[in-house]
Amino acid sequence: MEGFAPELAIVTHGGGKKLEEPLAVRPTSETIIGYMWSKWIRSYRDLPQLLNQWGNVVRWELRTKLFLRTLEFYWQEGHTAHATREEAEEETMRMLRVYEDFAVNEAAIPVIPGRKSESEKFAGAVTTYTIEAMMGDKRALQAGTSHFLGQNFAKAFDIKYLDRNNQLQYVWTTSWGLSTRFIGAIIMVHGDDQGLVLPPRLAPIHAVIVPIWKSDDDEARILEAARQLHQRLKEEVRYRGEPLRVHLDDRDHLTPGFKFNDWELRGVPVRIELGPKDLDAHAVTLARRDKPGKEGKETVSMDALAERLPRLLDEIHESMYAKAKAFLEANIHEPETYEELKEIVRDGWALAWWCGNEACEDRIKEDTKATNRCLPLEQPGGEGRCVVCGERATVKAIFARAY
RNA sequence: CGGGGCGUAGCUCAGCCCGGAGAGAGCGCACGGUUCGGGUCCGUGAGGUCGGCGGUUCAAAUCCGCCCGCCCCGACCA
Numbered sequence: 516m517e518g519f520a521p522e523l524a525i526v527t528h529g530g531g532k533k534l535e536e537p538l539a540v541r542p543t544s545e546t547i548i549g550y551m552w553s554k555w556i557r558s559y560r561d562l563p564q565l566l567n568q569w570g571n572v573v574r575w576e577l578r579t580k581l582f583l584r585t586l587e588f589y590w591q592e593g594h595t596a597h598a599t600r601e602e603a604e605e606e607t608m609r610m611l612r613v614y615e616d617f618a619v620n621e622a623a624i625p626v627i628p629g630r631k632s633e634s635e636k637f638a639g640a641v642t643t644y645t646i647e648a649m650m651g652d653k654r655a656l657q658a659g660t661s662h663f664l665g666q667n668f669a670k671a672f673d674i675k676y677l678d679r680n681n682q683l684q685y686v687w688t689t690s691w692g693l694s695t696r697f698i699g700a701i702i703m704v705h706g707d708d709q710g711l712v713l714p715p716r717l718a719p720i721h722a723v724i725v726p727i728w729k730s731d732d733d734e735a736r737i738l739e740a741a742r743q744l745h746q747r748l749k750e751e752v753r754y755r756g757e758p759l760r761v762h763l764d765d766r767d768h769l770t771p772g773f774k775f776n777d778w779e780l781r782g783v784p785v786r787i788e789l790g791p792k793d794l795d796a797h798a799v800t801l802a803r804r805d806k807p808g809k810e811g812k813e814t815v816s817m818d819a820l821a822e823r824l825p826r827l828l829d830e831i832h833e834s835m836y837a838k839a840k841a842f843l844e845a846n847i848h849e850p851e852t853y854e855e856l857k858e859i860v861r862d863g864w865a866l867a868w869w870c871g872n873e874a875c876e877d878r879i880k881e882d883t884k885a886t887n888r889c890l891p892l893e894q895p896g897g898e899g900r901c902v903v904c905g906e907r908a909t910v911k912a913i914f915a916r917a918y
Numbered sequence: 919c920g921g922g923g924c925g926u927a928g929c930u931c932a933g934c935c936c937g938g939a940g941a942g943a944g945c946g947c948a949c950g951g952u953u954c955g956g957g958u959c960c961g962u963g964a965g966g967u968c969g970g971c972g973g974u975u976c977a978a979a980u981c982c983g984c985c986c987g988c989c990c991c992g993a994c995c996a
Contacts, residue, residue, distance in 0.1 A: 583996085
């Protein structure tokens with residue numbers, strides 16, 4: 516845990532008195548979990564173990580960034596202990612894929628799964644895996660991590676079990692986490708100049724009904740129709756197995772135009788406009804947040820709406836993912852020379868042959884501020900020459916400026 | 919902690935370099951009218967210790983010094 520020493524917050528006073536023994540505020544929970552496991556685990560029959568928790572942790576960052584790097588953050592962290600190395604490694608990869616699946620299929624964020632280099636990995640890990648995402652400004656963000664901890668923590672906390680042959684063995688452990696930082700990723704990947712653009716599957720409100728009227732007569736009938744529509748959609752429409760999250764904006768004294776902009780700012784994926792013309796035609800106008808103006812509008816019959824909305828939400832999800840994916844791919848380049856790399860990382864990611872030496876990572880960082888984000892799991896194969904030193908290289912790494 | 923920048927109305931800022939009459943704009947807010955299918959428009963009005971303290975001067979938002987706060991860059995890091 517020495518790697519964490521500089522970023523520990525230490526409590527020296529409590530209850531109005533100086534503490535006899537200072538308390539470290541946890542930067543992650545391996546030590547707590549490890550301590551308990553050393554008491555709980557006695558036999559191979561106790562394995563494997565899986566503990567998951569949501570909790571706040573504190574790391575004394577010298578420089579913070581809203582959402583992306585805060586002194587205190589809330590996260591999900593999981594810990595497992597296994598009898599064999601293979602099982603622990605399998606779990607590490609399984610969770611990496613869970614995070615990747617969440618990013619892609621819930622948040623519509625494309626990511627590059629990969630392994631961290633020695634200098635970039637978690638201090639207590641044997642191997643650290645990451646999903647790296649590209650923000651709208653082309654900087655990289657580590658959006659989730661999964662660690663194979665080997666027997667490091669088992670040895671540090673004396674976590675041993677008796678195997679089938681009555682032999683005392685150390686366990687193999689893993690840990691993995693995803694934090695509120697991910698909210699920052701959603702904002703920075705999808706957001707535009709009008710405000711938030713929320714991926715449909717995570718949006719607190721799927722669709723908002725905006726009633727439109729001119730005269731008092733219209734107001735009465737439109738509002739009544741809007742309320743009925745709201746009720747019907749809530750009761751009848753399901754998206755991904757759950758009731759549609761639909762909201763009726765019946766606020767008075769605000770113009771429709773104001774409401775349109777207001778909900779766009781808040782990133783609601785679908786707006787349902789209901790005005791006199793729509794009502795007379797027994798229809799509504801749908802507008803999707805990810806496509807501005809007329810391009811994102813369509814007229815749908817009231818009768819077809821229940822069927823249309825879930826499909827539209829899926830279409831928005833796919834479209835948002837495709838757009839982010841295209842952006843990611845358009846901004847990853849493969850430099851042949853160091854000069855090319857330096858140019859690329861000014862405004863994009865470089866996927867380049869790397870010999871594995873920290874000295875070459877350091878050189879890049881000094882020259883360009885770009886760091887080694889990961890060694891993608893998906894490799895081109897073959898071998899090449901390190902983009903920095905020219906020595907033989909068997910892997911390509913992603914170098915980019917990161918948050 | 920080092921380098922740079924900024925503190926003027928609820929918010930975003932202009933004015934400061936080159937001191938001078940009642941300290942301004944847009945947004946927001948209140949009231950009246952108008953409008954309502956893309957942030958309506960017009961009018962009237964309320965609202966300010968010009969970050970704080972001290973100095974220079976006949977006169978300071980403006981010049982000088984110190985202090986406080988915030989932002990950006992660097993060192994740390996998910």
